Amino acid sequence: MRPATEPAWFDRWQPAEAWAAWRPTATDPWDFAQAAHLHRRAGFAANWESLERDVARSPESVIADFLPRELTGDEQQNLQAEQSTGQILAVAGEARRLSAWWLLQMVHSPHAATERLTLFWHGHFATSADKVPEANLMWRQYLSLRRLAWGPFRDLVQEIARDPAMLIYLDARDSRKAKPNENFAREVLELFCLGTGNYTEQDIRELARAFTGGGIRNGRFHDNRYQFDDGEKVFLEYRGPANRAEAIDAIVRHDACAKFLVWKLVRNYVADDIPRDHPLIEHLATRYRQDDLRTADLLRQIWSSRLFFDRDCRGARIESPVEMGVGLLRSLGLSFPMEVLADALRELGQLPLFPPSVKGWDGGNQWIDVRTAILRSNLVHRMIQDGRFAGEPHLPSWSRKDWPAIVKELVQLTCPQPISEQLHQGLVQIARDTDGNDQQRLAVVMGSLATLPEFLVA
Amino acid sequence: MNSFSRRQFIAATGAATALSLSGPLPQVFARTAASIADTQAAQRPDRILVVLQLSGGNDSLNTLIPYGDDGYYQNRFALAIGRDQVVPLGDYCGLHPQLRPLLPSLEEGRAAFIQGVGYPQPNRSHFESMDLWHTAHQLHYKSLRGWLGAAADRLPDNTFAPMLQIGNDPIPDSLLGQKVLPATLVDTQNFRRTIDQFSAVSQLRGLDKGEPRSNPLLSRLQQTNDTADQLSERLRAASLAAPRSTAWPTTGLAQKFKQVADLIAADLPTRIYHVTLHGFDTHSNQEPAHGTLLAEWSGAVAAFLADLEEQGQADRVLVFTFSEFGRRLRENASRGTDHGAAGVVQVAGPKFLNPLLGQYPSLSDLDEGDLKHSIDYRSVYASLLRDWLAVDPSEILGESFAPLPLFQSQS
Known part of the structure; x- marks a missing residue:
């Protein structure tokens, strides 16, 4: 464990250089490992063929594929067909199966x-x-978050501030003029927009008044104007009679908002242990503000940056349970019962639609301890043992059953950092010693690989 | 040698008692100093601390109820517990009826409530306030320094699983130390790798253990996996421990406490256990949900104490129960209560000075509608560190928090 004073890999970078666009060179090339890194971070892990195909393209065009664009008619139709299953599960009231459906969406x-x-x-x-x-x-x-994910952050918060599931979750329905409920106001400032230290208890009380009157009727947001406090409110830099929407606009305009969001996004996509007040965050926040908090622009810059393609960035995050489960299925071309996967991911601490608290998932160091370390390798073992391959595992050397080469390919595909020759030999030995068919052998090899630190990072 | 010698201990005690508590010293603490210094520490190097975290902000006013104060009934309408229902602990306050299982221990002096515990400038955010409790106010970003983790770093024999969390919650920041790593257990029976029957796999685990890694993240994960292998082996050996007769409630919390009792019976060297009970954020329709939680809490702790008694381990184990804050005196419009400030801390296991420690906060002298603290939670920590775990509190909390006298001399 690193003492607090020792510099992290990202501390080497000056902000302007860190976020400048990366240009591959002969000594720092766009290669298989970088393409795997980009997929693993921006989306989910990819299979061998996609990575080989992407190495032959430019990083810019691969990144462009990740970014949103107008869907063609066919793509639109496909998406609707996929989502109709989710819709059916939702109407049937099956939240756990809906979570499994979402995992399947992430895979396919x-x-x-x-x-x-x-x-x-x-x-x-x-x-x-x-x-x-x-x-x-x-x-x-889910549909709201997906529809507004790439756009201006303001639109997303406005939507969430009227989202029935959120209001139920935070006990924020039916907040009355006489006794405003402070819970929602607190979370908007603390967890959604500004982060701690950027507002006072007084701001919370004033903001709570702007959120009075909001409720749900027939499953939709409903404003009860008789319970709305239309008096003057004073919070942050705002003074006026703000209603719900105006209050959100005032908060999103606050300087701390861009910085807080950039920090959260950089933690998710670059380094899960970067401090909130790091100069790298401040630099990017200025740009995010100029871009009107359009998240697509921010992510393009992050994914294209020199910092992102720094070799030390590879494997600098602990892989989340969902990234691991979904990534394994995608990278090997494996299928596995998604409800079983969902149960396993809950044990590992990350089941979509069931976050542990309003703070979401802390992630990072919290993902792995002795229990989840064992559960991860058990899950990997089980997924390959009980899963089905569409044809064969997507590995160039699979058909030749050349285990030294297969092990090498598995490491390239699933580990952001190389493993030592000794560990490589250990894995080859496991393949040789295991009885059973090739899939069972692969299951034990992968379960063993999953006990190594290099597999647990992303 | 790393252990805390008796001489060092007395020196530390002397230094600490010379300082005053942050608030006025309540009457009940008149018995202090030397007699208490003699009681604890260093005598048993194997004491166990079980921390029960009540997440969400427990309503201390409906836990230890000031039924002798009209101010309580003037601010609680829907939520007031009637005078005839309170289990009295003297004339002023008493227990919520669902805490009755704790009464025998309180009467025997083997349990106590510490009243009016909090800290200056109360933070009413769950996460911020919990962070303060976890890190003893040393909030700096990458500190990785929870108060319990820092204690475990200083325990004399901390090489193997000194801290265990029971249940599949994320590891709380309180357990993050600099040297030793916390671990989580959910199901002690199935704590093993499904591939561990293959001999080539154990060979690989051996290779991995010896693999030099300079990357700090990778070497931390390497250490975690190594501890996992060792713990798995120990638990398989421990599963053969003799059965006991205590009847346990079927609640989730009781099952977690039963696991702790099993691990103690199996002689695991773990010194700090951590258990969490969720659901105390009672903004609306607080009753009967809160009562149900109190029943789950008191039932689990009562069974745990009975089991330890049967094991003959009762003097060795202390349960410390806390929440990130109390709740507002005045109930809200949704038959609930909002985030407050000072609350109560509960301790159980060994002999305490008094079942009620400290003073009940005033219901009329409030801080923005919330109870004011008279005991800083760090003074409670200082006592648990010095007098229970025999760890010098000044290294963890600084010098400003004198240990609170909690224990009766075990003569």
Whole structure:
């Protein structure tokens, strides 16, 4: 464990250089490992063929594929067809199966980066189906987060501030003029927009008055103007009679908002241990403000940056349970019962639609301890043992059953950092010693690989 | 040698008692100093601390109820517990009826409530306030320094699983030390790798353990995996411990406490256990949900104490129960209560000075509608560190928090 004073890998960088666009060179090339890194971070891990294909393209065009664009008619139709299953589960009130459906979307969707970003926003605006009895409201929240994920942050908060699932989750329905409920106001400032230290208890009390009168009727947001406090409120730099929407606008305009969001996004996509007040964050926040908090622009800059393609960035985050489970299925071309995966991910601490608290998932160091370390390797073992391959595992050397080469390819595909020759030999030995068919052998090899630190990072 | 010698201990005690508490010293603490200094520490180097975290902000006013104060009934309408229902502990306050299982221990002096515990400038955010409790106010970003983790770093024999969290909550920041790593257990029976029957796998685990890694993240994960292997082996050996007769409630919390009791019976060297009970953020329709939680809490702790008694380990184990804050005196419009400030801390296990420690906060002298603290929670920590775990509190909390006298001399 690093003492607090020792510099981290990202401390080497000056902000302006760190966020400048990366240009591959002969000594620092765009290669298989960088392409795997980009997929693993921006979306979810990719399979061998996609990575080989992307190495032959430029990083810019691969990044452009992750970013949102107008869908063609066919793509639109496909998306609707995929989402109709989710819709059915939602109407049927099956939140746990809806979570499994979302995991399946992450595995198969051609828009992996959108699902990944939606998962980020879900953790940011955490709402749990444990407390929201209507799965349909969770589904509508998911669609809102997905639809507004890439756009200006303001639109997203405005939507969430009227989102029935959120209001139920935070006990923020029916806040009355005489006794404003402070819970929602507190979370908007602390967890959604500004972060701690940027507002006072007095700001919370004033803001709570702007949120009075909001409720739910027939599953939709409803303003009860008789319970709205239309008097003057004074909070942050605002003074006036703000209603819900005006109050949100005032908060999003606050300087701390861009910085807080940039920090959260950089933690998710670059370094899970970067401090909130790091100069790298401040620099990017200025740009995010200029871009009117358009998240797509921010992410393009992050994914194109020299910092992102720094070799030390590879494997500098602990991989989240969802990234691990979804990534394994994608990278090997494996299928596995998603409800079983969902149960396992809950044990590992990250089941979508069921975050542990309004703070979402802390992630980082919290993901792995002795229990989850064992559960991760057990899960990897089980997924390959009980899963099914579409044809064969997607590995160039699979058909030759050349285990030294297969082990090498598995490491390239699933580990952001190389492993030592000795560990490589240890894994080859496991493949040789294991009885059973090739899939069982692969399961034990991968389960063993999953006990190594290099597998647990992303 | 790393252990805390008796001479060092007395020196530390002397220094600490020379300082005053942050608030006025309540009457009940008149018995202090030397007699208490003699009681604890260094005599048993194997004492265990079980921390129960009540997450969400427990309503201390409906836990230890000031039923002798009209101010309580003037601010609580829907939520007031009637005078005839309170389990009295003297004329002023008493227990919520669902805490009755704790009464025998309180009467025997083996349990106590510490009243009016909090800290200056109360923070009413769950996460901020919990962070303060976890890190003893040493909030700096990457500190990785929870108060319990820092204590575990200083325990004499901390090489193997000194801290265990029971249940699948995320590891609380309180357990993050600099040297030793906390671990979590959910199901002690199935704590093993499914691939561990393959001999080549154990060979790989051996290779991994010896693999030099300079990357700090990778070497931390390497250490975690190594501890996991060792713990798995120990638990398999421990599963053969003799059965006991205590009847345990079927609640989730009781099952967690039963696991702790099993691990203690199996002689695991763990010194700090951490258990969490969620659901105390009672903004609306507080009753009967709050009562149910109190029943879960008191039932689990009562069974745990009975089991330890049966094991003959009762003097070795202390349960410390806290929440990130209390709740507002005045109830809200949704038959609930909002985030407050000072609250109560509960301790159980060994002999305490008095079942009620400290003073009940005034219901008329409030801080923005909330109770004011008279005991800083760090004074409670200082006592648990010095007098229970025999760890010098000044290294963790600084010099400003004198240990609160809690214990009766075990003569």
